[in-house]
Amino acid sequence: xxxxxxxxxxxxxxxxxxxxxxxxxxxxxxxxxxxxxxxxxxxxxxxxxxxxxxxxxxxxxxxxxxxxxxxxxxxxxxxxxxxxxxxxxxxxxxxxxxxxxxxxxxxxxxxxxxxxxxxxxxxxxxxxxxxxxxxxxxxxxxxx
Amino acid sequence: xxxxxxxxxxxxxxxxxxxxxxxxxxxxxxxxxxxxxxxxxxxxxxxxxxxxxxxxxxxxxxxxxxxxxxxxxxxxxxxxxxxxxxxxxxxxxxxxxxxxxxxxxxxxxxxxxxxxxxxxxxxxxxxxxxxxxxxxxxxxxxxxxxxxxxxxxxxxxxxxxxxxxxxxxxxxxxxxxxxxxxxxxxxxxxxxxxxxxxxxxxxxxxxxxxxxxxxxxxxxxxxxxxxxxxxxxxxxxxxxxxxxxxxxxxxxxxxxxxxxxxxxxxxxxxxxxxxxxxxxxxxxxxxxxxxxxxxxxxxxxxxxxxxxxxxxxxxxxxxxxxxxxxxxxxxxxxxxxxxxxxxxxxxxxxxxxxxxxxxxxxxxxxxxxxxxxxxxxxxxxxxxxxxxxxxxxxxxxxxxxxxxxxxxxxxxxxxxxxxxxxxxxxxxxxxxxxxxxxxxxxxxxxxxxxxxxxxxxxxxxxxxxxxxxxxxxxxxxxxxxxxxxxxxxxxxxxxxxxxxxxxxxxxxxxxx
Numbered sequence: 001x002x003x004x005x006x007x008x009x010x011x012x013x014x015x016x017x018x019x020x021x022x023x024x025x026x027x028x029x030x031x032x033x034x035x036x037x038x039x040x041x042x043x044x045x046x047x048x049x050x051x052x053x054x055x056x057x058x059x060x061x062x063x064x065x066x067x068x069x070x071x072x073x074x075x076x077x078x079x080x081x082x083x084x085x086x087x088x089x090x091x092x093x094x095x096x097x098x099x100x101x102x103x104x105x106x107x108x109x110x111x112x113x114x115x116x117x118x119x120x121x122x123x124x125x126x127x128x129x130x131x132x133x134x135x136x137x138x139x140x141x142x143x144x
Numbered sequence: 145x146x147x148x149x150x151x152x153x154x155x156x157x158x159x160x161x162x163x164x165x166x167x168x169x170x171x172x173x174x175x176x177x178x179x180x181x182x183x184x185x186x187x188x189x190x191x192x193x194x195x196x197x198x199x200x201x202x203x204x205x206x207x208x209x210x211x212x213x214x215x216x217x218x219x220x221x222x223x224x225x226x227x228x229x230x231x232x233x234x235x236x237x238x239x240x241x242x243x244x245x246x247x248x249x250x251x252x253x254x255x256x257x258x259x260x261x262x263x264x265x266x267x268x269x270x271x272x273x274x275x276x277x278x279x280x281x282x283x284x285x286x287x288x289x290x291x292x293x294x295x296x297x298x299x300x301x302x303x304x305x306x307x308x309x310x311x312x313x314x315x316x317x318x319x320x321x322x323x324x325x326x327x328x329x330x331x332x333x334x335x336x337x338x339x340x341x342x343x344x345x346x347x348x349x350x351x352x353x354x355x356x357x358x359x360x361x362x363x364x365x366x367x368x369x370x371x372x373x374x375x376x377x378x379x380x381x382x383x384x385x386x387x388x389x390x391x392x393x394x395x396x397x398x399x400x401x402x403x404x405x406x407x408x409x410x411x412x413x414x415x416x417x418x419x420x421x422x423x424x425x426x427x428x429x430x431x432x433x434x435x436x437x438x439x440x441x442x443x444x445x446x447x448x449x450x451x452x453x454x455x456x457x458x459x460x461x462x463x464x465x466x467x468x469x470x471x472x473x474x475x476x477x478x479x480x481x482x483x484x485x486x487x488x489x490x491x492x493x494x495x496x497x498x499x500x501x502x503x504x505x506x507x508x509x510x511x512x513x514x515x516x517x518x519x520x521x522x523x524x525x526x527x528x529x530x531x532x533x534x535x536x537x538x539x540x541x542x543x544x545x546x547x548x549x550x551x552x553x554x555x556x557x558x559x560x561x562x563x564x565x566x567x568x569x570x571x572x573x574x575x576x577x578x579x580x581x582x583x584x585x586x587x588x589x590x591x592x593x594x595x596x597x598x599x600x601x602x603x604x605x606x607x608x609x610x611x612x613x614x615x616x617x618x619x620x621x622x623x624x625x626x627x628x629x630x631x632x633x634x635x636x637x638x639x640x641x642x643x644x645x646x647x648x649x650x651x652x653x654x655x656x
Contacts, residue, residue, distance in 0.1 A: 007579050011317060018324055021339050028334030032601050033609035036331040036338055039597040043324050050317035059311060062578045065370045073366050077571050080362070083550070084563035100543045103365070107539035108372050114539075121544050125551060135198055135555045 004058030011051030019044035076106060091140015092130070096122035147275060154506025157204060158514055166201075166209040167511050171518045174216020179530045181224050183545065184233035185217035185461075185478040187364060190356045191545065193485055194552030203489040204504050208511040210485050214478060215267060215512060218420065218461045219519050222259045222454055223530050226252060235420035235457035238428040242442060242449030249445050253388040256531075258398065258447055259454040260523035261390055264516060265402045266455035270410045270462025271512045274469075277414065278498070278505075281470035285495040290602035291614050295623040297596040300473040303416040303630030304585050310642055312635055314581045322589015323596065325350055332594065333601060345561045352484055352590045354553055354562055358569025359583050360481075361549045366574040368542050388527055398451040401431050409456035413463020416475045416630060420460040425645055427456025462512070469493050469505060473592070477584040483591055 022040040064070070083099045101118030105111060126144065129135045137144075157163070177188035189210050196206040221236030226243035239259060246255040288296065305315035328339040329349030340346040405427035412423040431452035436442045442449045464479045472494035474480040486493050491504060498505055523530075553566050573583055607613035614620060634641075 003579055007581075018339075021341075025331075025338050026336050028331075028336045030334065032333060033604040033607075034601055036334050036336050039600060040324070040327050040338065043320050043327070046316055046320040047324065050313040050320065053313040054317070057313075059314075059580060062580065064578065069370055072369050072372075073571075073574065076366065076369055077567065080546075080567045080570070081564060084560050084567060087554070087563065088560060096547055100547055103543040103546060104539050106372075107368060107542055109537070109539040117540050117543065121547055125544075125547055129551055129555075133199060135551070136558075137551065138554065 001058045001061050003061055003064070004054045008051045008054030008056075008058070011054065012048055015044045015048035015051060018047065072106060076103065079103070087138045089140070091142065091144055092137035093122050093126050093144045094140055095138070096125065147279060150502055150506045151275060151510065153503065154508070154510035155513075157503050157507030158208065158510035163205055163208050163507075163511065164514065166205055167212045167515050168518055170209040170212025171216040171219075171515050171522055174213035174218075175220035175223075175519065175522060175530055176216075176533050177213065178217035178220025178236075179223040179232050179533055180220075180536075180541065181228075181230045181232055183364070184221070185214050186481045187360045187545075188217050189213050189478065189481045189485065190353075190360045191549045191552055193481075193488055194353050194357070194556045195548075196485075197488050198552075198555040203491055204507045206489055207485060207491075207504065207508050208515075211482065211508060211512060212515045212518075214482060215458075215461065215515050216519060216522075217478075218267070218458050219260070219263045219523055220530060221457075222263065223256065223527065224534055226255045226259065226450070227531060227534065235424045235460070236453075237421070238424045238453035238457075239450060241428065241453075242444070242446050245443070245445035246447065246450060251445070253527075254390060254394065255447070255450050256527050257388050257390040257524050258394060259450050260520065260527065261395060262398070262402050262405075262451040262454040263458045263523070264520045266406045266409055266458035266460075267462050267519075268513075268516050269406045270413065270459040271509065271516065273410045273414075273459075274462055274465050274512075275509060278466050278470045281466060282495040282498045285471050287619060288495075289617075290599040290606065292617065292619050292623065293599040294596060294603055295614060295620050295627065296471060296473055297592055297599070299623050299627035299630065300416060300475070300588065300592070301585060302627040304475070304588060305582060305631075305634060310634075310639055311580065312631060314579075315585050318576070318581050318583070318585035319589045322586035322591075323593035324589070325355065325586075326352075326590045326593025327597070332598065345559070350565065350590070351557065351562065352587070353488065353556065354566045355569050355590050356481060356484055356587055357549045357553055358566040359573035359586060361545060362566065362570025363573030363577060363583075365542050365546050366570060367577070368538055370574075388524060390524075394447050398448050401435060401448040401452045402455040404434065405431060405452040405455040406459040409459030410463040412456075413460030413475075414466045416467065416473075416626070420457045420464065420476065420478070423460025423463070424453035424457035427459075428453040429644075465512075469497065469508075470495065472497075472595075474588065477587070480584055480588045480591060484587070487591060 019041060022037040022044065025037045028036060079099055079102050083095055087095050097118040100121045101114045104117040105114035109117065126137065130137050174188060177183045178185060192210060192213060196209055201209065217233065221232035222239045222243065224230050224232040225236045225239040226247050229240050229244040231237040231240055243255050243259065246252065301319040305312055328346055330347060331338050337347065408427050408430060409423035412426055413420065428449065431448055432442045435448050436446065464476050468474040468479040468483060472492060474483045483493065491497065491501065550563060553562055576583060603613050615624065
C-alpha cells in the first residue's frame with residue numbers, strides 16, 4: 001500500500017518536472033506541427049495519470065528485505081559506484097580485484113575464496129579481453 | 145519460390161567458417177546462460193551486445209552470434225528445471241512440473257534428452273514458420289504510413305504486459321518512463337536540446353545499452369544479494385543423470401504432444417504480448433487437457449509434460465522473431481533485447497530491412513537453422529557439460545557477470561559517467577522489480593521512443609496538424625482496436641490467468 005503510494009508521489013513529481021522541462025525546450029528556428037515539446041507532454045501526461053492511479057489504488061505491499069539486507073544492497077551500490085570512479089585511476093586489474101572480492105564475499109563466500117575469485121576473475125578477464133581480444137580496458141599507473 | 149531462393153542465399157551468407165564458429169560459440173554460451181538460474185536469455189544477450197559491438201564483428205556476424213545465444217538460452221533453461229527444480233529462465237517454469245519428478249524417478253537423462261528433442265522440434269518448425277510468415281507480414285507492413293506506425297508502436301506498448309498482466313497502470317508507467325528517457329538529448333527533427341540541462345554527456349541521449357545492462361544484469365546482482373542464503377538448499381545437482389538418449393518409443397509417444405505444442409507456441413510467440421512464457425504455459429495446459437484430462441499422470445513425471453512446454457517455449461521464441469524482424473516491434477523482453485542488437489548495428493528492422501538488406505535477414509534465418517542442429521548436438525550428447533555448470537556457486541558466478549557487464553559498457557563508452565549511470569539503472573531496476581513495475585516496457589520505450597515520436601510528427605506534418613489522421617485508415621482503426629482490447633482485456637482477465645499459472649505451479653512439485 002504505502003510503497004505504491006510513494007511510487008505514485010515520486011512519479012507524479014517526476015511527471016510535473018518532466019512537463020516543466022518540456023516547456024523550457026528552446027524554440028527551434030523552424031518547427032513542425034507539434035514541435036519538440038508536444039510528444040514529451042503526452043508522455044508526462046501518461047506518467048502523471050498512471051502515478052495518480054498508484055496513489056488511488058495501490059497494490060498490496062511488496063516484501064521489502066530487512067534493514068540489514070537493505071544496507072547490504074546499499075553497500076554494494078556504493079562499491080559499484082566507487083568502482084566506476086576509481087577505474088581510470090587504479091586501472092582495470094586492481095579495481096576489479098577489489099570489487100569482485102567484495103561481491104564474492106558478500107554473496108556468501110569465505111574471505112579466502114573471495115580474494116582468490118577476485119584475483120582470478122580480474123586477471124582472467126584481463127587476459128581474455130585485453131590480451132586476447134584486444135579491447136582497451138582502463139589502464140592504471142602500472143599500465144594495467 | 146522466391147522465399148526458397150532467398151533462403152538459399154541466406155545459407156551462402158551463414159555458411160562461412162567464421163559464422164559457423166560464432167554460431168557454435170553463441171549456442172554454447174547461450175545454453176550455459178539459460179541453464180544458470182538468474183541469467184535468462186535477455187540478460188545473456190544484453191551483456192554480450194557491447195562486446196560483440198567492440199569486437200568489430202560485421203552486422204551479420206554479430207547477429208548470428210547473439211541470436212544463437214538467444215536460441216541457446218531457450219534450450220538451456222530446461223536443464224536446471226529438470227535437475228534442480230529451479231527454472232533456469234521464466235519460460236522453463238512449466239518444465240519443472242514433470243521434468244523434476246522424472247529426474248527424481250531416476251530418469252533425468254531421459255528427460256533431458258527428450259526435452260532437447262522437443263526444443264529442437266519447436267524451434268525448427270517455428271523457424272520455418274518465420275520463413276513463410278515474415279515475408280507475408282512485410283507485405284502488410286509496406287502499406288503502413290507514419291500514422292499507422294505510430295499506432296503500431298502504441299499497440300506494442302499496450303499489449304506488452306501480456307494477458308497475465310495484473311496492473312496495467314504499472315505497464316503504462318514503465319512505458320512512459322522509457323519513452324521519457326529516450327527523449328533526452330538532441331531532437332532529431334529540429335536540432336534543439338531536450339532535457340539535457342547543459343550536461344554534455346547527455347547531448348547524445350542515454351545509450352540504451354547502458355539502461356539494458358543496468359536494469360537487467362546489475363539489478364540481478366542486487367536480487368542475489370537480497371536473497372543470499374535463502375535458496376542454497378538445492379540438491380547440489382547430485383541427481384543421477386542416467387541414460388541420455390531418448391528411446392524411440394518415448395519419442396513416438398510424445399510426438400503428437402510436440403506437434404500440438406509447437407503450433408500453439410508459435411502462435412503465442414507471433415501474437416503481441418504473449419511471448420515464450422505464455423507459450424509454454426499454454427502448451428502445457430492444453431496438452432494436459434488433451435492427453436490427461438483426469439490428471440492421473442501429469443505432474444508426476446509424464447514425458448509428455450516435459451515435451452509439451454519445451455516445444456512450446458522454443459516455438460514461441462521463434463515466433464517472436466516474426467513481428468520483431470518484419471515490423472521492428474518486439475513482443476517480449478528478449479526480442480526487445482534483440483532489437484537493441486539490431487539498433488546497435490545500425491540496422492532498422494521492419495519491412496525495409498527485407499528489401500534493402502535481404503542478406504542480413506536471410507543470413508540470420510539460415511543461421512537459426514544451423515544453430516538448431518548445433519543445439520541438438522550440444523544438448524543431447526554433451527548435456528553433461530552443462531549440468532556441471534550448475535555446480536558453480538552463485539557467489540563465484542554473479543561477480544563475474546557483473547564485471548563482464550562493466551567491461552562491456554566501459555569498452556563502448558570509455559567513461560566513468562556512463563558506468564555510474566549503469567549502476568544507477570541497476571539500483572532503479574531493483575526497486576522497480578520490488579514494486580512490480582515491469583522492466584521490459586522501459587527498455588522498449590528507450591528503444592522505440594524516438595521512432596514513435598518521429599512517426600507521430602511525420603504524420604502530423606503530412607496532415608497539417610490534424611489529429612484525426614491517426615484514425616483515418618482501416619489499418620489504423622484495426623491496430624487501435626487491437627491495442628485497446630490488448631490493454632483492457634488483462635484488466636479483467638489478468639488476475640485469473642495469473643492465478644491459473646500459480647495454481648499449475650502449486651499443483652506441481654514446486655510446492656514442496
